Amino acid sequence: MTDRFNTVRPDGEATADRWAGALHLFDQADENAGTGGGSVASPAEEAPADRWERAGLMFAERRYIASARLLAGLVEEFPRHTAARLLLARAYYHSAQLNRAEEQLRAVIDQDPVEPYAHLLLGRVLERRSRPDEAATWLRRADAFTADA
Numbered sequence: 001m002t003d004r005f006n007t008v009r010p011d012g013e014a015t016a017d018r019w020a021g022a023l024h025l026f027d028q029a030d031e032n033a034g035t036g037g038g039s040v041a042s043p044a045e046e047a048p049a050d051r052w053e054r055a056g057l058m059f060a061e062r063r064y065i066a067s068a069r070l071l072a073g074l075v076e077e078f079p080r081h082t083a084a085r086l087l088l089a090r091a092y093y094h095s096a097q098l099n100r101a102e103e104q105l106r107a108v109i110d111q112d113p114v115e116p117y118a119h120l121l122l123g124r125v126l127e128r129r130s131r132p133d134e135a136a137t138w139l140r141r142a143d144a145f146t147a148d149a
Contacts, residue, residue, distance in 0.1 A: 048074060052084065059087060064095040075104075082112050089118070093125060101125050116145035 046054070051070050058067035071088035078084060085108050092101035105122040108115055119142035126135035 048077065055084075055087065055091075059091055062094070064091045067091045068095060068097070068100075080111065082108055082115065085111075086115070086118060089121060093121060098125050098129050102129070114145060116142050119145060 051074055055067045055070035055074065058064075058070065068088060068091035071084055071091060074084045075081065075088050085104050089101045089104035089108065092098070092104060102122065102125050105118050105125065108118040109122065112118070119138050123135045123137075123139035123142060126132075126138060
């Protein structure tokens with residue numbers, strides 16, 4: 001998937017070969033239909049970049065729990081990947097898994113103390129968990145990071 005550079009035309013539409021690499025998944029699904037064959041492809045067989053892209057697509061489709069499952073594996077495999085951990089926290093937040101979201105956001109802030117979105121989202125998580133005093137501190141920090149000088 002990552003070896004094709006021209007997957008999007010200048011107008012934003014996908015090129016004809018954009019999904020060509022995924023067609024084999026549908027063929028395999030057809031072969032397994034009705035035969036009790038297993039799953040189409042396991043996440044372990046996918047390259048990390050492919051799992052990252054798929055998780056992003058699921059998140060964009062508002063399939064937060066499925067996205068979180070993929071992202072949790074990526075974060076376990078690459079614990080210093082801040083973007084994956086932040087997207088995982090967002091998926092947890094949107095699927096109301098607030099304890100997990102808080103845990104991931106605190107890890108992001110430990111890795112990148114000046115990540116403004118992590119501070120903002122942690123404040124929102126704490127608000128939803130009925131901890132307004134603690135939330136106010138994180139929201140003030142987020143505001144300080146994004147304030148125009």
